[in-house]
Amino acid sequence: MPYKLLIIIPCYNEEASIAALLQQLLQLSLPGQFHKTIAVVNDCSKDRTAGIVSGYPVVLLNLPVNLGIGGAMQTGYRYAQENGFDLAVQMDGDGQHPPAELHKLLVDWLQTQANVIIGSRFIVKQGYQSSFMRRGGIGYLHWLNKLLTGIHVYDSTSGFRLFDKKAIAIAARNYPDEYPEPESIVIFSKQGLTIAETAVVMQERQGGQSSIRHFSQLYYMVKVTIAIFFSFIRKNSKHG
Amino acid sequence: MARIQIIVIIINLLFLLYISKLIVKGRLREEYAIVWIICTIFLIIFSFWRKGLDVVAKLFGVYEAPNLVFTAFIFVILIYLLHLSVVNSKLQNNIKKLTQDMSILKQSIEAEKEKQQD
Numbered sequence: 453m454p455y456k457l458l459i460i461i462p463c464y465n466e467e468a469s470i471a472a473l474l475q476q477l478l479q480l481s482l483p484g485q486f487h488k489t490i491a492v493v494n495d496c497s498k499d500r501t502a503g504i505v506s507g508y509p510v511v512l513l514n515l516p517v518n519l520g521i522g523g524a525m526q527t528g529y530r531y532a533q534e535n536g537f538d539l540a541v542q543m544d545g546d547g548q549h550p551p552a553e554l555h556k557l558l559v560d561w562l563q564t565q566a567n568v569i570i571g572s573r574f575i576v577k578q579g580y581q582s583s584f585m586r587r588g589g590i591g592y593l594h595w596l597n598k599l600l601t602g603i604h605v606y607d608s609t610s611g612f613r614l615f616d617k618k619a620i621a622i623a624a625r626n627y628p629d630e631y632p633e634p635e636s637i638v639i640f641s642k643q644g645l646t647i648a649e650t651a652v653v654m655q656e657r658q659g660g661q662s663s664i665r666h667f668s669q670l671y672y673m674v675k676v677t678i679a680i681f682f683s684f685i686r687k688n689s690k691h692g
Numbered sequence: 693m694a695r696i697q698i699i700v701i702i703i704n705l706l707f708l709l710y711i712s713k714l715i716v717k718g719r720l721r722e723e724y725a726i727v728w729i730i731c732t733i734f735l736i737i738f739s740f741w742r743k744g745l746d747v748v749a750k751l752f753g754v755y756e757a758p759n760l761v762f763t764a765f766i767f768v769i770l771i772y773l774l775h776l777s778v779v780n781s782k783l784q785n786n787i788k789k790l791t792q793d794m795s796i797l798k799q800s801i802e803a804e805k806e807k808q809q810d
Contacts, residue, residue, distance in 0.1 A: 493795070511799060511803075512799065513795040513796060513799050514795050514798065514799075515791050515792070515794075515795045516791060516794060516795065517787065517791045519788055519791055519792070523788050523791070523792065526788075526792060527791075527792040527795055527796065530792055530796060531796050531799075534796065629788070
């Protein structure tokens with residue numbers, strides 16, 4: 453039986469880049485044992501994103517209220533869980549994650565069978581490496597994650613990740629709202645999931661804006677640190 | 693009775709009346725009204741019993757009675773603000789769940805419709 457793979461694309465005002473991404477994804481051929489479905493989560497975009505996406509044969513989840521990246525991603529995970537998907541991969545709507553790289557995540561999953569596979573920019577230093585400031589922040593998060601969970605994740609802010617059934621179930625129940633990537637690593641590792649990293653090449657965003665912009669970088673660090681810390685000391689079972 | 697006492701008592705009663713009106717009209721939930729009613733009752737007690745403030749201040753070992761009023765009220769207000777933040781967080785969580793459910797439901801309805809048309 454083929455593995456059912458859901459490609460989740462959270463979108464907020466991505467009219468400039470979404471069409472190209474969807475076209476690439478629809479043409480993409482994956483290894484035979486994977487059967488892909490594409491789900492676009494439109495996080496209440498103010499531009500024509502919804503109109504553009506509805507022209508493609510993809511699942512369109514329109515959020516009537518803006519929830520932010522975490523809430524939008526969780527919608528995708530809940531959809532994946534309710535429809536019995538085996539795998540879900542998160543892909544940004546701005547073209548940062550080239551569809552061709554998806555292959556690497558899947559191959560890595562077949563080999564390692566890890567619950568979570570993170571596509572990392574930093575294992576093989578190739579492609580878009582982010583700005584100096586941001587790399588400093590990412591280094592700090594690496595240290596913080598290592599301190600709390602004992603695992604090495606070099607690119608903990610990478611949104612390019614593959615989840616298996618177990619990870620989908622956890623994310624559907626408990627996924628952070630704002631800046632979810634680093635925090636979710638702590639949540640997953642506390643639940644005893646295995647996390648692997650594989651090298652991918654990323655591009656600079658094709659359009660739209662990052663969810664983390666200039667002034668908010670300090671806020672990002674503070675918020676993520678607090679969130680990671682409390683995810684760490686929180687009891688496993690409840691919440692959600 | 694001093695003039696200020698009468699003014700304060702009248703204002704307090706008006707405030708109490710307004711809170712009751714909000715509850716009756718269903719615009720204020722009872723659990724949030726409790727704090728406001730208790731505060732008003734305290735104010736009314738102390739506006740009748742002028743000496744009361746000095747008595748309570750002495751009891752707590754506070755030299756200046758007004759300081760006790762400020763300290764106590766700031767504390768109460770902080771706690772209440774925290775309570776409101778908790779309520780707000782809960783609301784936000786609920787809205788998130790509803791929004792997600794709604795988008796998934798809508799999608800499944802539309803998928804069903806398309807199936808029927810084919």
